[in-house]
Structures are given as structure tokens and as C-alpha cells.
Amino acid sequence: MPEDRPWYRDPRVVVARRDVASLSREKTIVLALLIQLFVAGFSSFLVVGLTSLYDPGSVSAGEVEMAVTGDARDALLDAAAEQEGADAVAYRNPDAAILAFQERRVDAVLNARYVEAASGDGNRIAVTARVPEGSVRSTLVVVEVRRVLNALERQERFERADSLDTDPVPLPPEASASPYFGFTYTVLVPLLLFLPAFISGSVVVDTITEEIERGTLELLRVAPVSLLDVVDGKALGMVLLAPAQALLWVLLLLVNGIPVSNVPAILLFVTAVAALVVTIGVVLGVAMRRRRPAQLLYSVLTLVVFGAAVLLPEHPATTVAKLAVDSPTLLTYGHVAGGTLLAVAAYAVARRYVADVDADAL
Amino acid sequence: MQWDKLRRVAKWEVTKNAGGIDRRTLAITAVAVVAMGGVAAIAVAGASPGLNADIYRVGVEESSPYYGVAAADGSFRIQDPNPKAVRRGEQELAFDGDRLLVPPQSGKQAAALSALRDSTESYNDRTLAREDNQTAAFPVSVTVVYQEQGGPNPLDPRGEATGDDGGTDGSSGGGGATDGSGEGTTTDGDGGTGAGDGGGGSSASGDGAAGGGGGANLGNIGARLTGDVQGGTPSDIAPPFPFESLVLAFLYIVPMNFVIQAYGSSMLSERLNRRGELLLVTPASRGDIVGGKTLPYFLGAVGVAAAITAALRFSGVAPSGSAIAVLAIVPIAMLFLAATFCGAMFARSFKELTFVTVTITVSLTSYAFIPAIFTDVTPIALISPLTLVVMDLTGQSVSLSEFAFSTVPPLVTALVLFGLGAGLYREEDMFTQRAIPLKVLDALAGRIKSRKSALKMSAILLPLVVVAELVAVAFLFVLDSVSLNVFGTNQTLAVVIVLGVVAVVEELAKSLHLYAGYAHARYERTLRSAIGLGVLSGLGFFVAEKGLLIARLSNLESLPVGNAALQGATPPSGVPLWVVALLFLFAPLALHSVTAAISSVGAQRGRGAYAAGVGVAVLVHIAYNLTVVVSLA
Numbered sequence: 001m002p003e004d005r006p007w008y009r010d011p012r013v014v015v016a017r018r019d020v021a022s023l024s025r026e027k028t029i030v031l032a033l034l035i036q037l038f039v040a041g042f043s044s045f046l047v048v049g050l051t052s053l054y055d056p057g058s059v060s061a062g063e064v065e066m067a068v069t070g071d072a073r074d075a076l077l078d079a080a081a082e083q084e085g086a087d088a089v090a091y092r093n094p095d096a097a098i099l100a101f102q103e104r105r106v107d108a109v110l111n112a113r114y115v116e117a118a119s120g121d122g123n124r125i126a127v128t129a130r131v132p133e134g135s136v137r138s139t140l141v142v143v144e145v146r147r148v149l150n151a152l153e154r155q156e157r158f159e160r161a162d163s164l165d166t167d168p169v170p171l172p173p174e175a176s177a178s179p180y181f182g183f184t185y186t187v188l189v190p191l192l193l194f195l196p197a198f199i200s201g202s203v204v205v206d207t208i209t210e211e212i213e214r215g216t217l218e219l220l221r222v223a224p225v226s227l228l229d230v231v232d233g234k235a236l237g238m239v240l241l242a243p244a245q246a247l248l249w250v251l252l253l254l255v256n257g258i259p260v261s262n263v264p265a266i267l268l269f270v271t272a273v274a275a276l277v278v279t280i281g282v283v284l285g286v287a288m289r290r291r292r293p294a295q296l297l298y299s300v301l302t303l304v305v306f307g308a309a310v311l312l313p314e315h316p317a318t319t320v321a322k323l324a325v326d327s328p329t330l331l332t333y334g335h336v337a338g339g340t341l342l343a344v345a346a347y348a349v350a351r352r353y354v355a356d357v358d359a360d361a362l
Numbered sequence: 363m364q365w366d367k368l369r370r371v372a373k374w375e376v377t378k379n380a381g382g383i384d385r386r387t388l389a390i391t392a393v394a395v396v397a398m399g400g401v402a403a404i405a406v407a408g409a410s411p412g413l414n415a416d417i418y419r420v421g422v423e424e425s426s427p428y429y430g431v432a433a434a435d436g437s438f439r440i441q442d443p444n445p446k447a448v449r450r451g452e453q454e455l456a457f458d459g460d461r462l463l464v465p466p467q468s469g470k471q472a473a474a475l476s477a478l479r480d481s482t483e484s485y486n487d488r489t490l491a492r493e494d495n496q497t498a499a500f501p502v503s504v505t506v507v508y509q510e511q512g513g514p515n516p517l518d519p520r521g522e523a524t525g526d527d528g529g530t531d532g533s534s535g536g537g538g539a540t541d542g543s544g545e546g547t548t549t550d551g552d553g554g555t556g557a558g559d560g561g562g563g564s565s566a567s568g569d570g571a572a573g574g575g576g577g578a579n580l581g582n583i584g585a586r587l588t589g590d591v592q593g594g595t596p597s598d599i600a601p602p603f604p605f606e607s608l609v610l611a612f613l614y615i616v617p618m619n620f621v622i623q624a625y626g627s628s629m630l631s632e633r634l635n636r637r638g639e640l641l642l643v644t645p646a647s648r649g650d651i652v653g654g655k656t657l658p659y660f661l662g663a664v665g666v667a668a669a670i671t672a673a674l675r676f677s678g679v680a681p682s683g684s685a686i687a688v689l690a691i692v693p694i695a696m697l698f699l700a701a702t703f704c705g706a707m708f709a710r711s712f713k714e715l716t717f718v719t720v721t722i723t724v725s726l727t728s729y730a731f732i733p734a735i736f737t738d739v740t741p742i743a744l745i746s747p748l749t750l751v752v753m754d755l756t757g758q759s760v761s762l763s764e765f766a767f768s769t770v771p772p773l774v775t776a777l778v779l780f781g782l783g784a785g786l787y788r789e790e791d792m793f794t795q796r797a798i799p800l801k802v803l804d805a806l807a808g809r810i811k812s813r814k815s816a817l818k819m820s821a822i823l824l825p826l827v828v829v830a831e832l833v834a835v836a837f838l839f840v841l842d843s844v845s846l847n848v849f850g851t852n853q854t855l856a857v858v859i860v861l862g863v864v865a866v867v868e869e870l871a872k873s874l875h876l877y878a879g880y881a882h883a884r885y886e887r888t889l890r891s892a893i894g895l896g897v898l899s900g901l902g903f904f905v906a907e908k909g910l911l912i913a914r915l916s917n918l919e920s921l922p923v924g925n926a927a928l929q930g931a932t933p934p935s936g937v938p939l940w941v942v943a944l945l946f947l948f949a950p951l952a953l954h955s956v957t958a959a960i961s962s963v964g965a966q967r968g969r970g971a972y973a974a975g976v977g978v979a980v981l982v983h984i985a986y987n988l989t990v991v992v993s994l995a
Contacts, residue, residue: 031721038725
């Protein structure tokens with residue numbers, strides 16, 4: 001191998017370029033990005049849809065009208081007054097309230113009465129909540145009813161504080177926070193950043209087993225490259241593809257008003273995870289030689305490895321979340337460094353294994 | 363198709379071809395699966411920090427009442443309070459006693475504050491549960507009664523999302539009211555006597571079944587849902603959402619992904635190095651080969667589903683799981699396999715197959731999963747067969763018409779996909795490398811014999827259209843509750859989107875095969891022939907759609923959602939018969955023919971003109987649909 005060759009003519013780089021080029025030729029990379037966009041959109045859609053069901057305040061919902069009856073209605077009205085999403089109206093006549101419910105003038109009927117507690121120490125407020133059945137709106141109504149009743153419970157506890165050994169902790173002030181904040185950083189961002197890595201590993205399995213199954217590895221071996229060079233090149237291309245896609249997602253999130261902090265550390269970590277996953281793919285591809293068993297084992301093993309990461313002091317998804325939301329600790333940086341070291345070591349071991357494989361037997 | 367030949371191919375697939383999966387692979391897989399179980403057990407046991415560990419930094423001293431709250435919740439990291447650090451963005455919240463020192467500035471600080479608020483509420487409930495005076499600790503007890511409301515509701519999202527007309531909506535509400543009122547009256551009189559009732563009531567429209575003890579017993583939460591809990595406090599109210607059952611249902615979907623991966627590899631490897639030629643030259647027919655190669659994977663998928671059901675049933679997690687859950691998985695398994703088969707026929711390389719497989723996994727999983735989320739809320743959930751699984755696991759009864767409504771469309775769709783893919787299972791197509799879109803056209807053109815084929819193809823593609831439209835309705839149904847709220851008065855947004863999706867899907871289904879026919883020179887490229895083909899295609903679509911309507915009227919009447927997919931299919935009452943005939947027979951026929959002819963004229967001129975033609979056809983279709991909806995509203 002002459003030493004005066006420029007770096008981009010290095011056989012490993014050539015193989016890497018060829019693999020990435022074939023991805024773009026088949027337009028599969030476009031498909032991959034579309035899939036990721038779909039997964040992201042799908043999970044955001046789920047969360048936005050579900051959060052709007054459970055947290056009506058999050059999407060300036062129309063107010064939930066409640067009819068309040070019974071002898072404890074004044075306490076309930078007080079509690080409802082502090083809730084923005086609820087509008088409570090007192091009805092003296094319970095039948096009129098039921099009628100209003102039947103005619104859809106109110107969304108719920110709350111009947112609140114003082115009853116003697118079963119244990120005999122004072123009385124309780126017993127509330128019967130009548131809510132509509134069988135539509136998405138009923139979920140919204142139930143959530144709003146729960147919110148009002150929680151406020152009622154707080155208020156009653158406060159009044160009965162003398163009978164309690166420990167005072168309940170007062171609630172901190174309300175804040176107008178995005179209800180998706182936690183989800184975005186702990187689920188969506190890690191999902192988007194890790195997905196490219198897992199796809200990369202899967203593609204490495206494909207490209208290696210395909211060369212073997214089609215017999216084209218033979219042709220490659222005619223060229224002055226060793227099996228190790230071929231594997232290096234294929235791994236290199238796929239490992240580098242993952243952080244490139246991750247960067248794309250970070251920019252896209254930024255455009256959507258979700259800033260991601262500590263981008264260099266995140267990209268390093270994503271690269272390390274991609275390298276680890278690709279190493280698994282390389283070893284499986286060379287060892288199994290056929291796509292079906294190799295892919296099967298690849299998906300099972302990566303699932304196990306990713307699941308087993310729960311046993312680490314910090315799950316890799318949490319590491320990414322903490323970096324992205326800018327709350328990193330020493331432990332977080334420790335994971336980034338540890339992940340990088342582990343990836344380098346694992347790939348070095350994998351190279352030794354590949355170097356020992358008899359290429360002519362493939 | 364001959365059974366013994368098919369069986370022989372299946373046997374060959376299992377013994378010879380599956381040699382790729384040897385004992386070593388099986389052993390490693392088994393070890394990995396066991397390891398996965400161990401990891402899951404550890405994770406469930408709570409030995410690991412949650413995913414949102416330590417994302418908010420809270421400055422509290424030990425004397426502050428919030429110290430205990432923050433210490434008990436993994437998402438907070440406790441620091442010394444430091445207002446300067448808060449302003450620098452290095453700490454989210456700082457408290458002196460229970461006083462917040464710096465009002466939240468950034469989104470992160472606001473999120474931290476509302477997380478702390480939620481956390482405080484559950485912390486209070488936990489500490490107060492240890493109080494001696496439980497009456498003072500939990501002064502409010504709740505009973506939730508679910509009851510059907512009468513009368514028309516302008517805000518009812520059901521009529522809204524589906525683009526349905528008022529007449530049918532009213533009748534569907536009437537149908538549902540019968541069981542609603544029956545349920546309401548039983549719990550009516552007893553006010554707030556039973557706290558246990560409160561829990562029972564909160565299991566929502568789990569009907570009597572959940573309360574009757576037949577429901578899924580899924581740990582503590584399940585116990586609370588089934589009414590075993592003593593105190594019905596406000597925090598115990600659970601909105602109708604069968605989360606636990608969904609987690610179980612996910613168990614059924616996961617193995618599908620492994621099955622289709624192996625299946626896809628096996629199918630594509632037939633196409634490498636002309637290996638499939640061996641089978642093609644045997645006396646076995648195409649159907650025998652495809653059926654035989656598919657059968658083992660199909661049996662495997664269904665077998666796994668049966669094993670999961672049995673495990674859930676006999677471990678007591680979901681004691682009511684029965685054969686219905688397994689039967690409901692059959693169409694899902696078929697759909698996964700059919701889509702993978704087409705993918706393997708289209709793909710050029712393993713890499714491409716991987717991406718196609720991932721696409722199939724993602725889209726079919728969401729098809730099965732999203733509607734099932736609303737199992738307890740609305741009949742639209744029945745679009746996905748997975749809903750039947752959830753219903754079966756939670757002990758609700760499934761009627762025959764519900765079963766048919768849920769399983770027939772995906773089953774027929776799967777058969778259509780197998781048919782299209784099998785069109786490519788021949789020497790001249792299997793071993794050639796073409797881009798995926800061209801292969802799709804090949805598959806369609808393979809079924810075209812003469813001009814009459816235009817009629818047949820539109821009818822054949824109808825199941826795909828129905829499934830796509832049902833899925834669109836299910837997806838937009840969720841969005842509707844959002845758009846309804848966000849846009850206040852503008853309630854027609856979801857309707858417009860649904861109509862748009864319907865138009866796009868139907869126009870593509872009517873014209874794609876025409877374009878394939880032109881591309882393969884099966885049809886004459888003249889204006890007259892183009893218009894004639896368009897009319898034939900529209901007619902085929904119309905006939906198939908009305909055939910579906912007849913099937914639906916005969917046994918699926920009870921389902922209001924049936925109206926949703928094919929809007930305008932049921933005549934509203936109080937309209938003269940000739941108007942009905944005109945509106946519901948001739949107008950749609952004219953529409954389908956005209957729009958198909960427009961696309962057809964475009965298709966005969968090439969790709970760009972085809973795209974333009976479809977665009978115009980879609981616009982015409984949307985305009986027509988909007989007119990119908992507005993005039994009937």
C-alpha cells in the first residue's frame with residue numbers, strides 16, 4: 001500500500017463512500033428520514049392528543065359547564081371558582097340539573113352532600129359526579145371534574161387542619177408551563193437521536209451479509225483491499241451517518257422552538273452509541289453470513305443491550321435528555337466518556353475478530 | 363392452489379431454508395430473551411432511576427416543606443437555594459421555606475414549577491394516607507356515574523370528526539342511548555354511599571363487565587379500576603383510558619416484527635442469484651409457492667399470539683383472555699406478512715428491504731395501536747382489530763358484527779396485497795432490479811388484461827381505500843378534539859381534512875392502475891380511450907363501494923362509525939325518494955367517473971400530466987364532497 005496516497009483514496013474511505021452513495025442512489029436514505037419524521041410526528045401527535053385530553057388547560061379548551069346540587073354545594077362552588085377551565089352553576093332542584101344534563105346544557109352534574117363518616121369521626125363530603133358517556137369529550141369532562149374535586153379536597157383539608165397530625169404541604173404557585181416540556185426532552189429528543197444509530201447498525205448487517213450472499217465480496221477481494229478494510233469502510237460510513245442525522249434533528253428541533261443544549265457532547269455520545277451498535281452489526285454479519293439470522297439476532301441483542309442499560313447509574317436516554325435540557329451532572333459526562341471508551345474498545349476487539357476470519361471461506 | 367403442494371413448500375421452507383437459523387442462533391436468541399425478561403423484572407422492581415431522572419434542579423433547604431417532595435421525586439435534584447444561580451439558568455427553582463425566591467423566567471423553570479406542583483399533590487396524598495383521622499385527611503369521597511346524554515349536541519365530536527350528516531348522527535346517538543340509560547339508573551339513587559362504588563364507576567364504559575369482576579386484574583391500578591379500592595378520593599378518578607390493556611396489547615405486536623423480518627429475508631433471498639428459479643420450475647403454482655412459504659410464518663405469528671394469550675390467562679394477569687384475542691390477531695398478522703411480501707418483491711437489496719420493513723412496522727403498528735387507545739371511549743376504536751384484543755383481555759363481550767367490522771377490511775386488504783405481490787412472483791419480474799415505484803406499477807400492470815380491467819382494478823383496490831380512510835378518520839378523530847378547542851368556532855377543520863384525505867386516496871386508487879396500464883402500453887394513448895377508461899374505472903369503484911354499502915346495511919348497521927368512512931352513504935330521513943336516488947346513486951357515480959376520466963386523460967400524456975390530472979381530480983372531488991356536506995348539514 002503506497003503511503004503517498006491522499007486520505008480520500010484510502011480504500012476504507014472509498015468503501016464507506018460507495019456504501020453511503022448506494023443508500024442515496026436507492027433513495028432509501030430519504031425513506032429513512034421520512035420514517036424518523038413519521039415516528040417523531042406520531043409520538044408528538046399521540047402526546048399532544050392525549051395531553052389535550054388529560055390536561056384541558058393545555059389547549060385553551062372550551063369551559064366545562066357543571067351543575068352543582070346538594071347541601072354541600074357552596075363548598076364545591078368555592079372550589080370551582082378558582083379553576084379556570086370549569087364553570088359551576090348552582091341548581092337548587094336536582095331534577096332541573098339532571099334535565100339540564102340531558103339537554104346538554106351542562107357537561108356534568110355534581111351532587112355534593114355532607115354524610116356521616118363510617119368511622120364516626122366527623123363528616124365527609126360525598127360527591128356523585130354524573131358525566132357524559134362515550135366520547136372524547138367525556139375524558140375532558142372527567143379530568144376537569146377531578147381538578148375541581150381536588151381543589152375541594154385541598155380546601156377541606158385546610159379547614160380541618162386541626163384534626164391532622166401533619167399539615168399538608170402547600171402547593172407551589174401555578175406556572176403557565178408547556179405540558180410537553182418533560183416529554184419533549186426525556187422521550188422525543190432521545191428517540192430522535194438514537195433512532196439513526198439503530199438503523200445504521202441494521203444497515204451494516206445488510207450491507208455485509210448482502211456482499212457475502214450475492215458473492216460480490218469475492219469481487220471486492222480482487223481489488224487490493226483486505227476484508228478488514230472492507231469492514232472498516234462499511235462501519236465508518238454508517239457510524240458517521242448517525243451523528244449527521246442527529247445534527248439534522250437538532251437543527252429541526254431548534255426551528256420548532258425546542259433548543260437543544262450541549263450539542264457537541266450529544267453528538268459525541270450519539271457517535272459512540274452508533275459505533276457500539278454498528279460493532280454488534282459487523283460481528284453478527286461476519287459471523288452469521290446470512291441476513292436472516294444476523295438481522296434477527298441484531299434486533300434481539302440491541303433490544304437487550306438497550307434494555308440492560310437500565311442497570312447503569314444513568315440510562316443513555318437520560319444522559320441525552322440531561323445534556324439536551326442543560327442539566328448535566330458529572331455522572332452525565334462520565335457516561336459520555338465511558339460510552340466513547342467502550343465504543344473504541346469494542347470496535348478494536350471486533351477488528352481483531354474480523355482480522356482472524358478467513359475471508360476466502362466467506 | 364393445491365393443498366399437498368402448498369404443504370410440501372411449507373415443509374421445505376421450515377426444514378431446508380430455515381437451516382439459516384441454526385441451533386446456535388436459537389440458543390443465543392433464547393438466552394437474549396431470558397436476559398430481556400430479567401432486565402424487565404429489575405426495571406419493574408424499581409431498582410433503576412426513571413427516564414426523567416434529575417432533569418430539574420431545585421434549591422431547597424432541609425427545613426423547607428418542599429424538601430421531602432423533591433427528595434421523593436426522581437425528576438428533581440436538590441441543591442442549595444441560590445437565586446443568582448437561578449438567574450444564570452443554573453438552577454430552576456429556589457425556595458426559602460415555602461416561598462419561591464425567583465419567579466420562573468424560562469420555559470424550563472416554568473415546567474419545573476408545574477412538575478413540583480403535581481409532585482406536591484401526590485406527596486400530600488401519600489403522607490396523609492398515614493394519618494389516624496382519615497375523615498379529615500380525605501374529606502371528599504366521589505362516585506362517578508357515566509350516563510348518556512340525550513338530544514342533539516352541536517359539540518359532539520363524533521359527528522364532527524367523521525364529516526357525517528346530522529340525520530345519521532342523531533340515529534346513532536339514539537342507538538347508544540339504550541344501554542347508557544340502563545346503566546345510569548342502577549347507580550342513580552345511591553348518592554355517595556359507597557366509596558367502593560366510586561372506584562367502580564371510574565372504570566368508565568368498561569360497562570358492567572369490569573365491575574363484575576371479569577375485568578383484567580393488572581396490579582394495583584387494575585384493582586382500583588375494578589372497584590376493589592376502599593376510598594374513592596378525587597385522585598382516584600381515572601379518566602377512561604385502558605392503559606394497562608394497551609401495554610398488554612403491545613405484547614402482541616412486538617413478535618410480529620421479528621416474524622416479518624425473517625419472512626422478508628426469506629422472500630428476498632429467493633430473488634438473489636436466481637435462487638427462486640428452482641421453485642419456479644417445479645410443477646407447483648405461484649399460489650402454492652407463495653402460500654407455502656408464508657404459511658410457517660403465519661402459523662408462527664398466530665402461535666405466539668396464542669401462547670401470549672394462554673400465558674396471560676393462566677398467570678391471572680388477564681383471566682378473561684380467550685380465543686377471540688387470537689382470532690383478532692389473524693388479520694393483523696396477515697396484514698404484516700402481506701405488506702412485507704410486497705416489500706420483499708419490490709426491494710432491490712437487503713438495505714432497501716430494511717427500510718421498507720421499518721416503514722411497514724411503524725405504519726402498521728400505528729394503525730393497530732392508535733385506534734385501540736380509544737377502546738373505552740368510542741366505537742371508532744373498532745377500526746383496529748387490536749381493540750378486540752383489548753376488549754377481550756378486559757372481559758368485555760365482542761359482538762359478531764363488531765368482530766366483522768374490525769377484522770374484514772384488514773383481512774381483505776392483506777389478500778389484495780398478496781395478490782398484487784404474487785403478480786411479480788415470476789421469472790421476468792423477480793430477478794430484475796427496478797426502483798420501487800416502477801415495481802409498484804409493474805405489480806398493478808400485471809393484473810391488466812384488457813380495457814375492462816380498469817373496472818376490475820378499481821374494485822380490487824377498494825379494500826385498501828377503505829382501510830386508509832378508516833385510519834384517517836381514527837387519526838383525525840383525536841385531532842378533532844384539539845382543533846375543536848383551538849379554533850373555537852371553526853369546527854369544520856377536521857371535516858375538511860377528512861374530506862381532503864378521502865379525495866386524495868380515492869382518486870389515487872382510481873387512477874394509479876390506469877397510469878400503470880399506460881406506462882406498460884396496455885392501453886391506447888388516445889383521448890377517447892382515456893375518457894372511456896376513466897369512466898370504467900369510476901364505475902368499478904362506484905359498484906364496489908355500493909356493494910360494500912349493502913354488506914354494511916345488512917349486518918353492520920349498529921355501528922355509527924360505519925357511516926364515517928363512506929360519508930353520504932346512508933340517506934337521511936325526510937328527503938323525497940327521487941332526491942335520495944339522485945343524490946346517492948347518480949351523483950357519486952357521475953363524480954367518480956368524471957374525476958377518474960380527468961386523471962386518465964392526464965395519465966396518457968405522461969408522468970407530469972398524470973400528477974396534474976390527479977391534482978385537478980382531487981380538487982373536483984373535494985369541492986363535490988364539501989357541497990354535499992354543507993347542503994345536508
